[in-house]
Amino acid sequence: MEWEKDKIRNFCIIAHIDHGKSTLADRLLEYTGALSGREMTEQVLDQMDLERERGITIKMQAVRLKYQAGDGREYQLNLIDTPGHVDFSYEVSRSLAACEGALLVVDAAQGIEAQTLANVYLALEHNLEIITVINKIDLPSADPDRVKQEIEDIIGLDTSEAVMASAKSGIGVEEILEQIVTKIPAPGGQEQAPLRALIFDSHYDPYKGIIAYVRVVDGTVTNGMQVKMIATGKEFEVNEVGIFRPSPTSVEELRTGEVGYIAASIKNVKDCHVGDTVTDGKRPASVSLPGYRKVTPMVYCGLYPVDTVEYENLRDALEKLRLNDASLIYEPETSEALGFGFRCGFLGLLHMEIIQERLEREYNLSLITTAPNVVYRVTTTANTVFEIDNPSKLPPIGNIDFIEEPFVKAIIMVPKDYVGSVMELCQERRGIFVNMEYISISRVMLTYDLPLSEIIYDFFDQLKSRSRGYASLDYELAGYKQSELVRLDIMIAGEILDALSIIVHRDKAYHRGRGFVEKLRGLIPRQLFEIPIQASIGAKIIARETVKAVRKDVLAKCYGGDISRKRKLLEKQKEGKKRMKQVGSVEIPQEAFMAVLSVGD
Amino acid sequence: MALGLYIHVPFCLKKCRYCDFTSYPYRRAAAKDYLAALIREIQLYGTFLDAGEKEIASLFIGGGTPTCLPVGDLNKIIECISSFFRLTPECEITVEVNPGTIDAGGLYELRRTGINRLSVGVQSLADGLLKMLGRVHNAAQAADAICLARQAGFDNINIDLIYGLPDQSLAVWQETLDRTVSFEPEHIAAYGLQLEEGTPLEQSVVRGEMKACPEELELSMYHTAISSLKEGGYHHYEISNFARPGRTCKHNLVYWLNQTYLGLGPAAHSSLRGERFANERELERYRSRLWQGEFPIADRETIAVETEISETIFLGLRLLQGVDLAAFQRRFGRRAEDLYSSQINKLIKDGLVEIEGRCLRLTERGLPLANRVFLEFV
Numbered sequence: 001m002e003w004e005k006d007k008i009r010n011f012c013i014i015a016h017i018d019h020g021k022s023t024l025a026d027r028l029l030e031y032t033g034a035l036s037g038r039e040m041t042e043q044v045l046d047q048m049d050l051e052r053e054r055g056i057t058i059k060m061q062a063v064r065l066k067y068q069a070g071d072g073r074e075y076q077l078n079l080i081d082t083p084g085h086v087d088f089s090y091e092v093s094r095s096l097a098a099c100e101g102a103l104l105v106v107d108a109a110q111g112i113e114a115q116t117l118a119n120v121y122l123a124l125e126h127n128l129e130i131i132t133v134i135n136k137i138d139l140p141s142a143d144p145d146r147v148k149q150e151i152e153d154i155i156g157l158d159t160s161e162a163v164m165a166s167a168k169s170g171i172g173v174e175e176i177l178e179q180i181v182t183k184i185p186a187p188g189g190q191e192q193a194p195l196r197a198l199i200f201d202s203h204y205d206p207y208k209g210i211i212a213y214v215r216v217v218d219g220t221v222t223n224g225m226q227v228k229m230i231a232t233g234k235e236f237e238v239n240e241v242g243i244f245r246p247s248p249t250s251v252e253e254l255r256t257g258e259v260g261y262i263a264a265s266i267k268n269v270k271d272c273h274v275g276d277t278v279t280d281g282k283r284p285a286s287v288s289l290p291g292y293r294k295v296t297p298m299v300y301c302g303l304y305p306v307d308t309v310e311y312e313n314l315r316d317a318l319e320k321l322r323l324n325d326a327s328l329i330y331e332p333e334t335s336e337a338l339g340f341g342f343r344c345g346f347l348g349l350l351h352m353e354i355i356q357e358r359l360e361r362e363y364n365l366s367l368i369t370t371a372p373n374v375v376y377r378v379t380t381t382a383n384t385v386f387e388i389d390n391p392s393k394l395p396p397i398g399n400i401d402f403i404e405e406p407f408v409k410a411i412i413m414v415p416k417d418y419v420g421s422v423m424e425l426c427q428e429r430r431g432i433f434v435n436m437e438y439i440s441i442s443r444v445m446l447t448y449d450l451p452l453s454e455i456i457y458d459f460f461d462q463l464k465s466r467s468r469g470y471a472s473l474d475y476e477l478a479g480y481k482q483s484e485l486v487r488l489d490i491m492i493a494g495e496i497l498d499a500l501s502i503i504v505h506r507d508k509a510y511h512r513g514r515g516f517v518e519k520l521r522g523l524i525p526r527q528l529f530e531i532p533i534q535a536s537i538g539a540k541i542i543a544r545e546t547v548k549a550v551r552k553d554v555l556a557k558c559y560g561g562d563i564s565r566k567r568k569l570l571e572k573q574k575e576g577k578k579r580m581k582q583v584g585s586v587e588i589p590q591e592a593f594m595a596v597l598s599v600g601d
Numbered sequence: 602m603a604l605g606l607y608i609h610v611p612f613c614l615k616k617c618r619y620c621d622f623t624s625y626p627y628r629r630a631a632a633k634d635y636l637a638a639l640i641r642e643i644q645l646y647g648t649f650l651d652a653g654e655k656e657i658a659s660l661f662i663g664g665g666t667p668t669c670l671p672v673g674d675l676n677k678i679i680e681c682i683s684s685f686f687r688l689t690p691e692c693e694i695t696v697e698v699n700p701g702t703i704d705a706g707g708l709y710e711l712r713r714t715g716i717n718r719l720s721v722g723v724q725s726l727a728d729g730l731l732k733m734l735g736r737v738h739n740a741a742q743a744a745d746a747i748c749l750a751r752q753a754g755f756d757n758i759n760i761d762l763i764y765g766l767p768d769q770s771l772a773v774w775q776e777t778l779d780r781t782v783s784f785e786p787e788h789i790a791a792y793g794l795q796l797e798e799g800t801p802l803e804q805s806v807v808r809g810e811m812k813a814c815p816e817e818l819e820l821s822m823y824h825t826a827i828s829s830l831k832e833g834g835y836h837h838y839e840i841s842n843f844a845r846p847g848r849t850c851k852h853n854l855v856y857w858l859n860q861t862y863l864g865l866g867p868a869a870h871s872s873l874r875g876e877r878f879a880n881e882r883e884l885e886r887y888r889s890r891l892w893q894g895e896f897p898i899a900d901r902e903t904i905a906v907e908t909e910i911s912e913t914i915f916l917g918l919r920l921l922q923g924v925d926l927a928a929f930q931r932r933f934g935r936r937a938e939d940l941y942s943s944q945i946n947k948l949i950k951d952g953l954v955e956i957e958g959r960c961l962r963l964t965e966r967g968l969p970l971a972n973r974v975f976l977e978f979v
Contacts, residue, residue, distance in 0.1 A: 563859075
């Protein structure tokens with residue numbers, strides 16, 4: 001296809017989870033012939049196994065489509081996929097920066113949800129043209145007029161030209177494509193200016209090195225060209241330029257306004273920052289494009305190999321994952337109980353779970369994950385202030401003047417019948433009521449200030465269960481507030497296990513300590529000796545349980561020469577032991593380190 | 602080295618509620634078919650094995666209930682074996698008998714076939730428990746069977762007992778032990794009940810109709826067995842086995858010493874020429890494989906030296922005398938103390954094993970925790 005800048009449209013799709021974003025993306029691919037029906041596996045854009053299994057999009061993808069529009073001209077459409085979970089709003093903002101427009105997909109039955117709102121605000125911040133798509137209009141429970149009203153009232157978007165669509169059955173797809181062409185502006189940028197291309201994502205390929213996903217803002221990038229990364233100053237020779245259709249296809253060049261990828265045998269992650277600007281090595285641009293704000297992780301946890309010899313493998317794996325996930329942050333740490341590992345920062349709990357699962361699945365590691373925590377700000381009696389991302393680093397109580405913890409502004413949308421129970425939940429979680437507003441006659445938007453630590457503590461599941469799955473949540477960091485916090489330590493067989501320490505509000509410490517030791521008693525298998533489990537605050541023991549010693553473990557009979565069976569039984573038993581962490585003389589299963597999260601309130 | 606030969610007879614009058622061995626209800630026609638197939642299998646191995654491999658030091662006919670078969674059938678089996686294999690003069694020939702399946706005449710005939718050891722499945726001497734287990738006999742029939750066996754001339758008798766049954770009290774177990782000792786068998790095997798998945802007994806425990814024996818009580822029963830039987834003049838020589846001097850079970854020692862054995866009949870296991878293999882479990886498949894002229898083997902596993910080493914240790918540790926470290930070194934050319942030095946040190950520290958007179962063995966504390974010890978060698 002000939003390059004004509006005015007025939008390029010770069011757009012993304014934003015939606016609340018499950019509103020049909022991936023299905024719509026599939027339909028657009030199908031309609032424009034990027035994939036034949038036969039090639040279509042469900043939801044092509046969700047490439048990672050994990051994404052398919054969980055039905056969510058984690059990594060964004062960029063696909064080029066050819067579209068023969070109603071005006072008789074052929075357009076180049078670049079669709080940049082975005083994740084739909086609150087943890088990944090950072091990645092959403094990266095995709096938005098590479099686009100001029102966004103499809104806002106809203107479920108015709110459910111209406112706007114918390115993330116709809118959050119994503120729209122992000123899109124407006126980036127000055128994107130928004131095309132509203134009311135999806136799933138063929139559902140029996142669809143009520144598009146109500147949903148349009150909600151969008152006008154709450155977001156303030158004009159919905160007179162909203163597309164009525166059903167991605168599932170293909171209704172409205174052509175109209176969406178027409179609106180993309182007619183409403184979204186062609187990219188700006190100067191063709192003759194020195195190259196400036198924004199790296200909006202990257203992934204690591206074992207053969208080609210780092211593949212940088214770029215949006216060319218000015219100039220042209222060609223195969224064989226010498227390029228320079230403005231932020232790092234590193235120079236490379238481009239050895240492949242390509243586009244996704246959706247499989248990677250190499251092309252000669254990417255010109256102003258186009259989206260694609262470049263490979264330049266970049267082996268080191270540090271040389272290729274997402275958010276950096278690629279420029280011409282011989283004729284460099286002087287000013288870089290606005291990059292991204294450095295992402296701040298919301299939660300931290302320790303990651304340790306079960307088998308200490310895997311430490312190096314874990315480090316390599318984290319480094320590789322970081323190539324694909326700029327928001328992953330980690331640094332080495334040591335635990336008395338667990339040995340060498342890493343303290344890792346994540347965007348949220350889902351992000352943490354995904355990283356953990358990928359490490360275990362793709363890199364075949366067996367890991368101990370400690371319970372997640374937020375970053376606390378401690379002011380000592382000597383009036384020094386510092387932040388801690390690990391509860392065991394909290395100084396002795398006597399040295400602390402006060403502790404502050406991060407609060408978020410949380411927006412919860414919920415049918416009015418469940419407002420009472422959701423407010424109750426927020427109260428229990430030390431929430432401070434800010435506002436309540438009717439979205440429609442039957443739905444309410446609640447705003448609360450909540451401690452982030454309470455949100456990561458089983459909040460989302462509780463919210464779902466107390467609203468029968470109807471409530472949606474979005475939140476953003478809103479600063480630090482002073483709280484009455486204490487550290488709860490767990491002693492196993494008389495020794496404090498630093499990796500199990502948590503920071504908790506004083507009023508909840510007793511209850512949580514009690515629940516935690518009960519949970520641990522159920523999880524720690526019986527061993528050759530009795531194991532006391534205690535919870536303490538400072539020197540004060542607040543709860544105690546005991547795991548009784550195993551007294552009998554013997555296979556009485558040796559089945560008529562079936563030694564293989566006996567050996568397999570033993571091997572199975574041994575396999576179970578291997579997944580446990582030996583701490584001192586006690587074997588502790590992986591789940592124990594996360595157990596505090598499932599202690600009911 | 603001489604071979605241990607096992608013959609599996611897969612028939613019972615009625616299946617016991619805790620049993621997960623291969624067994625079918627006894628039918629004369631099926632038994633005839635089985636016998637014909639078994640004889641083919643004996644012939645097949647008889648022609649396949651080298652002369653040196655056909656020396657039999659112990660023969661064990663188990664089941665199922667071998668005494669479901671007419672004694673004539675058992676006689677045919679032994680004759681067939683004698684013609685294809687060589688039974689050593691001091692060969693131990695054991696048959697499992699279940700009380701209620703054989704009378705005085707039958708026992709006389711059995712003795713005349715050359716069988717010189719009986720293993721009697723008594724299990725318990727409490728009628729209520731026998732009924733719960735689904736046994737076909739009661740305590741009086743068990744006592745009779747032993748008495749008749751003596752009269753028939755058997756001077757080497759084993760009695761199988763099970764403890765740790767739902768609803769079994771320590772007193773009831775003690776009574777069973779005492780009465781068993783009063784019969785003066787040469788050998789007693791006392792097994793803790795294992796609730797095998799899918800058996801009717803296990804199912805009724807899962808459904809909550811019965812309560813499994815609490816671990817502490819089972820442990821007391823084990824200790825009671827050890828002390829009562831010692832007092833009765835029995836030598837505790839394997840985790841679950843007790844014998845009068847010189848009356849240990851030669852056949853089972855073959856397994857515990859990880860030596861060579863051949864198992865014939867459905868679901869029988871063999872260990873031969875560095876391989877372990879198991880026969881087809883189903884009688885029909887077992888038969889049809891043989892009629893096609895094939896060995897009726899369903900699973901085969903090649904045993905690498907490392908595996909053999911580890912198995913030799915955990916099997917040998919079942920014996921109270923332990924693993925003979927010198928014999929181990931002669932067999933493998935390596936020292937177990939070196940191969941497993943850290944494991945052995947840890948276990949010694951935990952008080953679970955000891956090295957005594959060049960033998961590595963379980964301590965008293967280690968006995969009921971034997972699996973924890975074995976794990977270190979797997």
